[in-house]
Amino acid sequence: MYMKINRYLGVFSIFMLLSCVIAGTGYGNQESFPDFLGDDPVETDYLDDSLEDAIYDPLEPMNRLFFKFNDTLYDWVVKPTTDGYSWIFPYELRKGFGSFFENLAMPIRLINSILQGDLEKTGVVMERFLINSTLGVWGLVDVADEEFDIKPKRADFGQTLGKWGLGEGIYFCWPVIGPSNARDSVGLVADAYAHPMRYINDDRAFLVSYYITTRLNKLSLNPDVYEDLRRFSLDPYIAARQAYYDYRRTLVDNK
Numbered sequence: 001m002y003m004k005i006n007r008y009l010g011v012f013s014i015f016m017l018l019s020c021v022i023a024g025t026g027y028g029n030q031e032s033f034p035d036f037l038g039d040d041p042v043e044t045d046y047l048d049d050s051l052e053d054a055i056y057d058p059l060e061p062m063n064r065l066f067f068k069f070n071d072t073l074y075d076w077v078v079k080p081t082t083d084g085y086s087w088i089f090p091y092e093l094r095k096g097f098g099s100f101f102e103n104l105a106m107p108i109r110l111i112n113s114i115l116q117g118d119l120e121k122t123g124v125v126m127e128r129f130l131i132n133s134t135l136g137v138w139g140l141v142d143v144a145d146e147e148f149d150i151k152p153k154r155a156d157f158g159q160t161l162g163k164w165g166l167g168e169g170i171y172f173c174w175p176v177i178g179p180s181n182a183r184d185s186v187g188l189v190a191d192a193y194a195h196p197m198r199y200i201n202d203d204r205a206f207l208v209s210y211y212i213t214t215r216l217n218k219l220s221l222n223p224d225v226y227e228d229l230r231r232f233s234l235d236p237y238i239a240a241r242q243a244y245y246d247y248r249r250t251l252v253d254n255k
Helices: 002-027 060-088 091-104 106-115 119-134 157-163 182-194 204-221 225-231 236-253
Strands: 171-174 178-181
Touching (some): 060 091, 091 119, 106 119, 106 182, 157 236, 178 182, 225 236
């Protein structure tokens, strides 16, 4: 058992090194891998004509160019890397990694729950952190959900700004980052500074490696999300844009 753990840790270190290499080639920004709907499970019924007209996308030609770049990046880099990662690490171990990463990012959810004035959500965030950090061995097991049925709550600064009444602004499809808008782009920057990893180790290469690894692990747990979007939509650009807005608006409106 001890030798098996050492083997997994050794392989994990190799993937961290690979993340540094990827970061050095220019993929070291936030949201380094496609993550169209954030942390939650994704549905594939993307097109909603009643909402599409409300999306302000004056930069569509440029956004489509960046979408094509991201799509190519997915096929040539992200998908092969994710497949290799999934082949080496069993599902249960990857699930544990994901739970640990989510638990570590608790301050982002806590700060934004407080800023939103949502006492119930703030309590849930604190409960989950305390339970998972103790009974769940620093978050490697989501005991709060599995044993106490305390479901995770999403809270980020883009959502907070929306609840404060700030509009979405222009739609952006950022290179590497993917779908966003003016409001959520500001939120991404704010949340990056709220993440405790920045204060644990401020080395840029380490931070980039950590972030890429979290995205890689998350994608490995939901490998069919992007494949389904491309397979079941006539225009993947429109589908991704609509899916992003449907999800973000649901978060802000608490539907």
